[in-house]
Amino acid sequence: KNQVEQSPQSLIILEGxxxxxxxxYTVSPFSNLRWYKQDTGRGPVSLTIMTFSENTxxxxxxxxxxxxxxxxxxxxxxxxQLSDSASYICVVSVRGNKLVFGAGTILRVKS
Amino acid sequence: xxxxxQSPRHKVTETGTPVTLRCHQTxxxxxxxxxxxDPGHGLRLIHYSYGVKDTDKGEVSDGYSVxxxxxxxxxxxLESATSSQTSVYFCAILPSxxxxxxxxxxxxxxxxTVL
Numbered sequence: 001k002n003q004v005e006q007s008p009q010s011l012i013i014l015e016g017x018x019x020x021x022x023x024x025y026t027v028s029p030f031s032n033l034r035w036y037k038q039d040t041g042r043g044p045v046s047l048t049i050m051t052f053s054e055n056t057x058x059x060x061x062x063x064x065x066x067x068x069x070x071x072x073x074x075x076x077x078x079x080x081q082l083s084d085s086a087s088y089i090c091v092v093s094v095r096g097n098k099l100v101f102g103a104g105t106i107l108r109v110k111s
Numbered sequence: 112x113x114x115x116x117q118s119p120r121h122k123v124t125e126t127g128t129p130v131t132l133r134c135h136q137t138x139x140x141x142x143x144x145x146x147x148x149d150p151g152h153g154l155r156l157i158h159y160s161y162g163v164k165d166t167d168k169g170e171v172s173d174g175y176s177v178x179x180x181x182x183x184x185x186x187x188x189l190e191s192a193t194s195s196q197t198s199v200y201f202c203a204i205l206p207s208x209x210x211x212x213x214x215x216x217x218x219x220x221x222x223x224t225v226l
Contacts, residue, residue, distance in 0.1 A: 032213060034214065041220070043115075043203075043217025044154075089153070099213055100153075101155070104153065
């Protein structure tokens with residue numbers, strides 16, 4: 001069964017600190033993996049996409065990694081800001097355009 | 112901004128009443144989707160459309176129907192709302208040419224409460 005599991009479910013960190021969110025998937029055949037950020041009361045917005053051949057990709061203070069062998073991805077946030085408070089959703093695309101969503105990690109950044 | 116508008120944004124209704132949510136897009140994209148989002152669950156696909164009058168079921172389609180009579184509008188109908196359909200509903204579009212990357216653009220959501 002195609003599944004995406006994210007951890008932790010929620011996380012509280014102090015402003016300026018770093019954090020790492022995890023995504024494990026059992027999806028086949030894999031096409032790509034995307035991280036979305038969802039602000040409270042808004043729709044999700046794509047942060048980055050990882051394809052099979054990519055190990056690391058950065059988007060500003062966000063760095064995503066992918067280990068296709070272990071079927072794990074992480075999203076690392078550097079020097080967190082209050083505006084990083086959001087839900088982060090991992091979505092794996094199965095070849096053929098089927099998308100499998102994780103339940104998300106809720107991040108709260110405190111001042 | 113992918114030009115997606117959902118209406119209504121908030122609705123409270125009673126069990127057994129019909130409800131229709133509307134998703135409107137301004138850029139003539141072919142693929143449109145309806146998802147529901149509940150605490151502890153990922154976004155779950157209800158129905159999707161790949162063109163005018165072309166729709167198909169998603170993983171949680173029971174109790175829902177859809178219609179797409181124009182490219183720009185995708186309607187989600189709950190024929191007889193139940194409390195289990197209390198949720199936040201998101202419309203999404205897949206931009207033309209984006210089928211390979213799977214990047215969806217979401218609307219702002221419609222919060223439905225069924226009492």
